[in-house]
Amino acid sequence: MNAAGIAGWGLVGLVVGGGLRVIVERGSFLPEGTGRLAPPALPEVFTAALFATLAWRTGTEPDLFAYSWLAAASVPLAVIDWTSRQLPTKLLWPAGIILAALFGAAAIVSRDAYPLIRSAAGMLVLLAFYGAIYFLRPGQMGGGDLRLGGLLGLALGWAGWTAVLVGTLLGWLTAAIALLVLRAARWLEPGSEVPLGPFLLAGALAVVLIQPGP
Numbered sequence: 591m592n593a594a595g596i597a598g599w600g601l602v603g604l605v606v607g608g609g610l611r612v613i614v615e616r617g618s619f620l621p622e623g624t625g626r627l628a629p630p631a632l633p634e635v636f637t638a639a640l641f642a643t644l645a646w647r648t649g650t651e652p653d654l655f656a657y658s659w660l661a662a663a664s665v666p667l668a669v670i671d672w673t674s675r676q677l678p679t680k681l682l683w684p685a686g687i688i689l690a691a692l693f694g695a696a697a698i699v700s701r702d703a704y705p706l707i708r709s710a711a712g713m714l715v716l717l718a719f720y721g722a723i724y725f726l727r728p729g730q731m732g733g734g735d736l737r738l739g740g741l742l743g744l745a746l747g748w749a750g751w752t753a754v755l756v757g758t759l760l761g762w763l764t765a766a767i768a769l770l771v772l773r774a775a776r777w778l779e780p781g782s783e784v785p786l787g788p789f790l791l792a793g794a795l796a797v798v799l800i801q802p803g804p
Contacts, residue, residue, distance in 0.1 A: 596645045599658070603641025606662045607634035614666045619678045633665045640665075640795070647799055652696035653705075653748060657798050659685075659692055660745050664791040667738070671787030677734025686741045693748055705748050712747020712754045713740045719758075735786050742794045753797045761786075761793025 591599075611634065614620065614627050627633055640661035648654045663685040671677050690709075697706040720739035723730055742761075746754040769784050 591645050591649045595650075596642050599645035599654075600638045600642030603658065603662065604634050604638040606641070606658075607637030607665060610637075610662055610666055614670070614681070617680075619666070619670060619681055620674070627666055628669050633669065637662050637665050643799055652699040653693065656689055656692035656696055656748070657745070659689055660741075660798070661795060663689075664795060668788035668791050671734070671785040675785050676732070677738055677787050679734065679737065682734065682737045682741060686737075686744065689741065689744055693744070696748075708750070709744050709747040712745075712751070713743035715747075715754065716740060716743030716758065731786060735790070738787055738790060742790060746794055746797065749798060749801055753801055756801075757794040757797035758790075759793075760796060761790035764793055765789035 611627050620627065641658050644654060644657050644661060648657065663681070667677060667681060667685070670681075693706055693709050697703050716739040717736070720731065720736045724733070724736045742757065743754060746757045765784055765786055768789065772784065
């Protein structure tokens with residue numbers, strides 16, 4: 591994709607990011623007493639940057655729409671989890687349904703069903719993995735993290751099994767490093783934990799940007 595196309599897709603990301611901000615702020619997704627998602631324009635600019643980077647990496651491949659939607663949904667999910675320690679189900683479910691539909695459309699356009707099957711399998715694998723942690727180690731993660739794992743499995747499975755493994759490990763690794771740094775800097779109380787959601791999302795998006803296809 592040329593520079594004009596990349597810039598144009600970045601502008602689409604700006605608009606999508608603004609639309610999601612309005613939906614989140616008016617749809618009771620935020621903690622009580624919180625009037626806005628984040629400082630003005632910050633989520634929109636970040637979403638635009640992700641859209642432009644994805645366009646640069648994937649070009650005009652059919653999965654650009656699906657991964658761009660993942661990036662757009664990741665921004666409010668990460669912000670909400672960081673500020674309120676919760677991942678709203680009523681935001682996760684629509685995000686997953688739209689992502690699955692966009693991957694389905696990409697499979698039809700590319701006339702290749704295997705990535706879609708692998709995507710569904712990746713979702714089931716990560717649901718099983720996070721489900722085991724959720725039930726065997728109570729308190730280690732919340733139900734929102736479990737549902738987010740399914741969403742990320744869907745996205746990473748399309749890119750390949752290596753992406754599922756690396757994206758998951760990278761998310762946990764960055765969460766562990768952030769926890770150590772914040773505690774060392776005394777920005778986090780002893781015994782406190784960091785929310786997993788933002789790091790799991792960051793790990794998945796990093797792998798998508800590094801390895802956009804199988």
